[in-house]
Amino acid sequence: MRVVIAEDNVLLSSGLELLLTAKGIEVAAIAQDAPGFVAAVTEHRPDATIVDVRLPPSFRDEGIHAAIRARRLRPGLPVLVLSQYVEQQYAGELISDGRGGIGYLLKDRVSRVSEFVDALRRVAAGDTVMDPEVIGQLLTARHARDPIAALTxxxxxxxxxxxxxxxxxxxxxxxxxxxxxxxxxxxxxxxxxxxxxxxxxxxxxxxxxxxxxxx
Missing domain, CATH: 1.10.10.10 (Winged helix-like DNA-binding domain superfamily/Winged helix DNA-binding domain)
Structure with missing residues (x-):
């Protein structure tokens, strides 16, 4: 499996590269900003991507914007978001487009390397992998019409x-x-x-x- 990483923190990105390489996963490119990530995805056509929400220059939500753009250019691109917080609006858009594997994990809640690697492999295979905390935050805003209302x-x-x-x-x-x-x-x-x-x-x-x- 080949991955592209979007992460501006050099220590974290280097650690991810060592970790993944040790597990037999090739890191094709590491991008430190959104344009670089989209370009790397276009060039390397990875099996999966790992994206931090906060990237330069504003360190707000450039990463998740970049993931959405990359999936528009390459529908179904597997994306594992690895972040310190939940960006609700764009996380919902990324998750709900229904194309390909999606994951959203909070950095502080990833307790085992094996769990992270398993999540990445599942996303690459087309699964949806969500941290329960992410789910909880995404469900705080309810729509006026609730298709889930009929469920027991x-x-x-x-x-x-x-x-x-x-x-x-x-x-x-x-x-x-x-x-x-x-x-x-x-x-x-x-x-x-x-x-x-x-x-x-x-x-x-x-x-x-x-x-x-x-x-």
Missing amino acids: PREREVLALMAEGKDNTTIAARLVITDNAVHKHIGHIFAKLGLSPTDSGHRRVLAVLTYLSRQ
């Missing part, structure tokens, strides 16, 4: 765990219910959200995107 409290719990990237077995263990019960809850969620088996795309991902973008 238990179905909401199941969908929230799906949004964290948990599989059915893990959800069952977390909620102390059977795998079959989880399967039934997920079927009800799909039905209530209008996600029929003939819908294009993965219904699980579509349900999670609806949950994140509409709550």
Whole structure:
């Protein structure tokens, strides 16, 4: 797997490069600003990218803007956002476009190298990987019309765990219910959200995107 990193902190970017290289992941380029990141993605066509939200010159939200631009140029580009905070507006836009793998992790909450590398590989494979704190902040602003309103409290719990990237077995263990019960809850969620088996795309991902973008 080849990645491009957008990170202006030299110590952090060098550490990421050493870490990833040790895990057999090639770092094709490290960009220190948004234009450099977009150019590197265009040149190297990586399998995944790691992007810090805050990049020069203003150190506000240039990184996530750059990720959105890069995905417009290359639809489905896997992006793992690694940041110290949640930029709600643009994080929601990045997550809800429904194309390719997306991850959003908070630097201070990444406790194990193995978890970070696993998250990167899952994003590269097209999965959605979200820190629970990110989900919580994205769900603070509710839309007037709520497509999630028809879900029962238990179905909401199941969908929230799906949004964290948990599989059915893990959800069952977390909620102390059977795998079959989880399967039934997920079927009800799909039905209530209008996600029929003939819908294009993965219904699980579509349900999670609806949950994140509409709550």
